[in-house]
Amino acid sequence: MALTVLHRKLFRDLWRIRAQALAISAVVALGVMVQVMMAGLTDTLTVTRDAYFERHRLAQVFEPLTRAPSSMMEQVNAIPGVLAAEGRISGFGRIDADGGEPVQARILSLPGPAGLNGILMTAGRKPIAGRSDEVVLLDTFAAARGIALGDTLGVTVEGRHQKLQVVGFARAPEFLFMPAPGEFFPTDGRFAVIWMERKAAAAVLDLDGAFNEVLALTTRERPRKAVLADLDRLMAPYGGGAGYVQDQQTSARFIEEELKGLRQSRVFLPPIFLAVAAFLLNVTITRIVQAERREIGLMKAFGHSGAEIAGHYLEMALMIAFAGALLGSALGVMLGRSITGLYMEFYKFPYLVFSMHPGPFAGGLAFSLIAAALGAAIALRTVFRLTPAEAMRPPAPPDFTHGRVGFLATVTKVFDQPGRMILRQITRQPVRSLGTVAGVAAGLALNMAMLMIYSGFDHTMDVTFGFADRSDATVSFIHPVSRDVTHEIAHLPGVLEAEPTRYVPVLFRNGVITHRGELTGLSEDAQLNRALRPDLEPIALPAQGVVISRGLADVLKLQPGENLTAEVTEGRKRTLSLPVAAISDTLLGAPAYMRLDSLTRAVGEADRITSVSIRTEGAPSPELLHELRERPKVAGVSIKSDSLAAFREIADEGAGQMRFVFGAIAFVLSFGIVYNAARNAFAERAHELASLRVLGFTRGEVTLILAGEITLLVACALPVGIWFGWTLAKLIARVFSNELYRVSVSFDLPSIATAVLVVVSATLASILMLRRALDRLNMISALKARD
Amino acid sequence: MQPAFRTEALSKTYGEGPAAVHALRDVTLEIPRSEVVVLLGPSGSGKSTFLNIIGGLDRPSSGQAWFGDQNLTEMSDRALTQYRRSHVGFVFQFYNLMPSLTARENVDLVTEISHDPMDAGEALRLVGLEERLDHFPAQMSGGEQQRVAIARAIAKRPAVLFCDEPTGALDSTTGRRVLQVLNDVNRELGTTVLIVTHAAATAAMAHRVLHFTDGQLRETIVNETRADPAEIEW
Known part of the structure; x- marks a missing residue:
C-alpha cells in the first residue's frame, strides 16, 4: 500500500522535474548511443568483411613471382598447411579512354576451379570460353567512367594495343580499398581491374603454360607465416620469395586499421557521457533530497525505513537512466545504420x-544504471543519517564562513554584493562546481577534438599536395625506363618541369619487424616531390642512406642513425642496409626517400626510373594526354586535381555528416550540464x-x-575544455x-571557436x-516560506 | 499632512466562480505618516494581502491604493520594482537573509541599489549589532538574524517599513528586542512602520491598530498611550 503511494509520488516528482530529467536522460542517451552505434558499426563492418572475404575465398597467402x-x-x-591453391596470371595494362588521361589497369585471370580471390558479378556475364576479347570490368570504375556493358575498351598491354569488349561487371574483396598505383586514395575512376579468361590473359601477358602469382588458403593447423616461408623458398627460383599474408594485403590491411581505430574509440568515448550523467544525477538527487527534508522526516516518522525512502529516490535516478538508455539504444541503432551505410x-x-x-x-x-545508482547513492547518504525530528526542522542557514580569510576573501572583496x-x-560547493x-x-x-581531426585532414591535404x-600529374611506366625519358617528357606540350622518380618495392626489416613498402628515389635537386621537415622545409637527401617518414619510423621503431634493412622484392632481389639519416614529416603514406642515383645503383639498375612527375601550364592539356597515350611504355597518368576532387567529395560526405553529429552531441551534453546546474541553483535559491x-532588485x-554563477563556471570550463580537447585530439x-x-x-x-560557440549557445539557451x-x-510565497 | 497610504474599496479575490476566495473586501482607510501601525487578525483575515498590495508585491482585483500621491494600482511592474527599491523596507518572518553574505554585506546588498542610504555599519549599530558586522547568518541567532533584516530594511531610509510577522519565529525575549528596534526606528528616523501579527499584545506599542476579519477592516483603534515594547507580554 505504502509502496503504491510512494510510486505515485515518484511519478509526480518525475513530472515536476521533467525538463531536468529529460536533460539528464539525454546525456545518458548520448553515452549509450555512442556505445551502441560504435558497437554496431564495428560489428557490422567486421562481420560483413569476414563474410565477404570468406564467401569469395580471399587468399590468405599471396606469392607474386616472375614466371x-x-x-x-x-x-x-x-606444401603442408595448404588447403587450396591457385596459380593466377596478373599484370598491368593501360586503358586509353578517348581524350582522357590513360589509366593503369590491373589485368587478372578469372578465378580458377579452386575459386580463390573470387569475384562477385554485379552485372552481365563472364567471358565465354575461347572468346579472348571478352572481359569483366571492375564495376566501380565502369560506373565512374560511364562504361556500359557491350562497350569496347582500348587497352595497351606489353606495348600491344587490344580491343576488348566488356561483357560483365564485378567487384572483389581484394579491391575493397585500392588506390591507383602511385596514389594515396582510392578513386573510382582511377583504378581499374580487368578479368580475362585465363588463356587470354596468358596470351596478352606472355605467360602461356605458366603463372606469376600464387594464391593459397591455409588450414587451421599450420600458421600462415610458416606456409608462406615454405612457399617463398619453393618459388625463389621463379622470381618469388617476397610473398605476404592476408593481413598485409593493402585492402585487408586498411580496413583492419580502420576497425582498430573504431574499436579503440568505442572504449574511451561512452564512459565520458556516463560519468557526466552520474554527476548530474548526484547533484539533482542531492538537491531534491534537501528540498524534501520535511517529507523525508514525515515518512520516517510514519515508520518508513531509511532504506525504503532511499530506494524511492534511487528508483527516480534509475528511471531517468533507463529512459535515457532506451532512447540511446534506439538512436544508436539509427545512427549506426546510417554511418554503416x-x-x-x-x-x-x-x-x-x-x-x-x-x-x-x-x-x-x-x-x-550503475552510473545512476552511484550518482544517487552518494546523495542518499543523508537520507539515512537524518532523524525524523531533525528532518522536520528547517535546516540551519548554509555555512559560508569558509572563505573569510586568505586569498579568496581578498578577491571576493573586490566585487559588489551580487x-x-x-x-x-561557487566556492562553498567546490566538488559540485568542479563537476x-x-x-x-x-x-x-x-566537439573540439572532432573538429580538429577534420581540419587536420585538410591540413594533411594541404601539406601533402601543397x-x-x-x-x-604523374606519368608512370609499366616497367622501369631510362632516366632520359624525363627529358623527352619535359619537352611535351604544356610541360614546365619534369622530374624522375624510381619506386622499388621492398620488404623493410628491423629485427623481427617487417613492413611491405617501397623505396622512393628522387633526384638530388627534386622540387616537385620532396621530403619535408616538420616546419615544411625540404630535407636535402644524403648521398648515402635513407630519409624515412614518421609513419615508417613508428612501424619499424627506427631512430636516425640506426640501420634499416630493405629486401628488394623484384629484379635481382638485393638486400640493402641503409643508415637512417633523418625522419621526414610525411602525412600520407609511409615513404622512404633516397637519392635516385644511389638507389638505382644499389638495386643494380643504373638510372632506370618508374615515373615522372610533371608540372604543367594549367591542367594537363588534351594534346599532352594524347602524346602520352602514344607512348606504349606509359602505364598511366594520374592528374592530381582530379583525384583530389574525387576524394574530397567522399570525405565531405562522411566527415561532413559526422561533424554535425558531434556538434549536436556537444550541444546536448553542454546544455544538459549547464541547464541542470542552473536549474538546481534556481531551485535551491x-x-x-x-x-x-x-x-527592489x-x-x-x-x-x-x-x-x-553559471556563466562563471562555463567561463572556467572553457580553458579546461580547450586543453582537454587538444589532448583528446592528439590521442585520437x-x-x-x-x-x-x-x-x-x-x-x-x-x-x-566553433566548439566554444556551441557551449556558449547551450549556456544562453539554459x-x-x-x-x-x-x-x-512568486514573491509573496517567498515572504511566507521558511528556508 | 498627506497620509502615507490611502486606499479606496480595495478588494482581492483569488480564483473564480464558486471556488473564489475573497481575501480582501472593500477596504477603505488612511494611514498617517510616521506612525507605528499594527495590523491584527486571525489567519486568512486579509491583513497580509493588504500589506502585500500596499507593499507593491501584489495587485488588487479592484479598488485603488495610493502611496502619497502615487497610485500604486496603476503602476507597471517596473515602476513597482522602483517603488520597492526606493521607498519601502521589508522585514519577513523568516528573515530572508542571503546566507552567502555577512551581516554587513546583506545590508550593503540594499544600499548598493539605493539613492541616499545610510552606512551599513550605522544601520547595524541602530539595531545593536555593531559587534557582529562580519558574521554570516549561519553564525547568528534567530533574533540577531531578524535584526540584520531590520537593518537591511532601514538602511535605505525608507518612508515605510513593512513587517510581516517579524517576531513569529522568535522567543518572547528576542521578540521584544526586535519590537524595541522597530520602535526606535520609528522614533529616530520618522519611518512609518506597519507590523502584521497574530500577537494581540503587540497592539499596545502602536499608535494605531487595524483589526481585520474575513477580509474586511472591522475596527480602527487609536491608542491614547503607547506601551514600551519592553513591557509587552505574550
Whole structure:
C-alpha cells in the first residue's frame, strides 16, 4: 500500500522535474548511443568483411613471382598447411579512354576451379570460353567512367594495343580499398581491374603454360607465416620469395586499421557521457533530497525505513537512466545504420551483414544504471543519517564562513554584493562546481577534438599536395625506363618541369619487424616531390642512406642513425642496409626517400626510373594526354586535381555528416550540464531570489545573479575544455594514425571557436529558459516560506 | 499632512466562480505618516494581502491604493520594482537573509541599489549589532538574524517599513528586542512602520491598530498611550 503511494509520488516528482530529467536522460542517451552505434558499426563492418572475404575465398597467402610453369602448382599444393591453391596470371595494362588521361589497369585471370580471390558479378556475364576479347570490368570504375556493358575498351598491354569488349561487371574483396598505383586514395575512376579468361590473359601477358602469382588458403593447423616461408623458398627460383599474408594485403590491411581505430574509440568515448550523467544525477538527487527534508522526516516518522525512502529516490535516478538508455539504444541503432551505410559505400562492400549483438545494449543499459545508482547513492547518504525530528526542522542557514580569510576573501572583496554571492556560492560547493566545470569541459573537448581531426585532414591535404608533392600529374611506366625519358617528357606540350622518380618495392626489416613498402628515389635537386621537415622545409637527401617518414619510423621503431634493412622484392632481389639519416614529416603514406642515383645503383639498375612527375601550364592539356597515350611504355597518368576532387567529395560526405553529429552531441551534453546546474541553483535559491525581487532588485538584476554563477563556471570550463580537447585530439590522432595515413592535428582556432560557440549557445539557451522560470517566481510565497 | 497610504474599496479575490476566495473586501482607510501601525487578525483575515498590495508585491482585483500621491494600482511592474527599491523596507518572518553574505554585506546588498542610504555599519549599530558586522547568518541567532533584516530594511531610509510577522519565529525575549528596534526606528528616523501579527499584545506599542476579519477592516483603534515594547507580554 505504502509502496503504491510512494510510486505515485515518484511519478509526480518525475513530472515536476521533467525538463531536468529529460536533460539528464539525454546525456545518458548520448553515452549509450555512442556505445551502441560504435558497437554496431564495428560489428557490422567486421562481420560483413569476414563474410565477404570468406564467401569469395580471399587468399590468405599471396606469392607474386616472375614466371613459373603450371606444373609447379602440384608442389605448391603439397606444401603442408595448404588447403587450396591457385596459380593466377596478373599484370598491368593501360586503358586509353578517348581524350582522357590513360589509366593503369590491373589485368587478372578469372578465378580458377579452386575459386580463390573470387569475384562477385554485379552485372552481365563472364567471358565465354575461347572468346579472348571478352572481359569483366571492375564495376566501380565502369560506373565512374560511364562504361556500359557491350562497350569496347582500348587497352595497351606489353606495348600491344587490344580491343576488348566488356561483357560483365564485378567487384572483389581484394579491391575493397585500392588506390591507383602511385596514389594515396582510392578513386573510382582511377583504378581499374580487368578479368580475362585465363588463356587470354596468358596470351596478352606472355605467360602461356605458366603463372606469376600464387594464391593459397591455409588450414587451421599450420600458421600462415610458416606456409608462406615454405612457399617463398619453393618459388625463389621463379622470381618469388617476397610473398605476404592476408593481413598485409593493402585492402585487408586498411580496413583492419580502420576497425582498430573504431574499436579503440568505442572504449574511451561512452564512459565520458556516463560519468557526466552520474554527476548530474548526484547533484539533482542531492538537491531534491534537501528540498524534501520535511517529507523525508514525515515518512520516517510514519515508520518508513531509511532504506525504503532511499530506494524511492534511487528508483527516480534509475528511471531517468533507463529512459535515457532506451532512447540511446534506439538512436544508436539509427545512427549506426546510417554511418554503416557511409562506410559500406566507401569500402564498396556489395552487401551488408547488419550485426547487432545484445551485448552493447545490455552493457550500455547496465553501465548507465550503475552510473545512476552511484550518482544517487552518494546523495542518499543523508537520507539515512537524518532523524525524523531533525528532518522536520528547517535546516540551519548554509555555512559560508569558509572563505573569510586568505586569498579568496581578498578577491571576493573586490566585487559588489551580487558578485560576492556568486563567488561564495561557487566556492562553498567546490566538488559540485568542479563537476560542472569538468562536464562542460568534456562536451567542449569532444566537439573540439572532432573538429580538429577534420581540419587536420585538410591540413594533411594541404601539406601533402601543397608542399611535399607539388606536381600536377604523374606519368608512370609499366616497367622501369631510362632516366632520359624525363627529358623527352619535359619537352611535351604544356610541360614546365619534369622530374624522375624510381619506386622499388621492398620488404623493410628491423629485427623481427617487417613492413611491405617501397623505396622512393628522387633526384638530388627534386622540387616537385620532396621530403619535408616538420616546419615544411625540404630535407636535402644524403648521398648515402635513407630519409624515412614518421609513419615508417613508428612501424619499424627506427631512430636516425640506426640501420634499416630493405629486401628488394623484384629484379635481382638485393638486400640493402641503409643508415637512417633523418625522419621526414610525411602525412600520407609511409615513404622512404633516397637519392635516385644511389638507389638505382644499389638495386643494380643504373638510372632506370618508374615515373615522372610533371608540372604543367594549367591542367594537363588534351594534346599532352594524347602524346602520352602514344607512348606504349606509359602505364598511366594520374592528374592530381582530379583525384583530389574525387576524394574530397567522399570525405565531405562522411566527415561532413559526422561533424554535425558531434556538434549536436556537444550541444546536448553542454546544455544538459549547464541547464541542470542552473536549474538546481534556481531551485535551491528561488527563495533568495524572490527575496531580492522584494527588496527592489529588477528581474534583469536577479537573472544576472543566477546567470552569473553559471556563466562563471562555463567561463572556467572553457580553458579546461580547450586543453582537454587538444589532448583528446592528439590521442585520437594517435589512435587513428597508421602507416597509410597519419592524422595530424594542429591547434586550430576555427575548430576551437566553433566548439566554444556551441557551449556558449547551450549556456544562453539554459539562461533564457531560466529567465522564464524567474518571471513566474512568486514573491509573496517567498515572504511566507521558511528556508 | 498627506497620509502615507490611502486606499479606496480595495478588494482581492483569488480564483473564480464558486471556488473564489475573497481575501480582501472593500477596504477603505488612511494611514498617517510616521506612525507605528499594527495590523491584527486571525489567519486568512486579509491583513497580509493588504500589506502585500500596499507593499507593491501584489495587485488588487479592484479598488485603488495610493502611496502619497502615487497610485500604486496603476503602476507597471517596473515602476513597482522602483517603488520597492526606493521607498519601502521589508522585514519577513523568516528573515530572508542571503546566507552567502555577512551581516554587513546583506545590508550593503540594499544600499548598493539605493539613492541616499545610510552606512551599513550605522544601520547595524541602530539595531545593536555593531559587534557582529562580519558574521554570516549561519553564525547568528534567530533574533540577531531578524535584526540584520531590520537593518537591511532601514538602511535605505525608507518612508515605510513593512513587517510581516517579524517576531513569529522568535522567543518572547528576542521578540521584544526586535519590537524595541522597530520602535526606535520609528522614533529616530520618522519611518512609518506597519507590523502584521497574530500577537494581540503587540497592539499596545502602536499608535494605531487595524483589526481585520474575513477580509474586511472591522475596527480602527487609536491608542491614547503607547506601551514600551519592553513591557509587552505574550
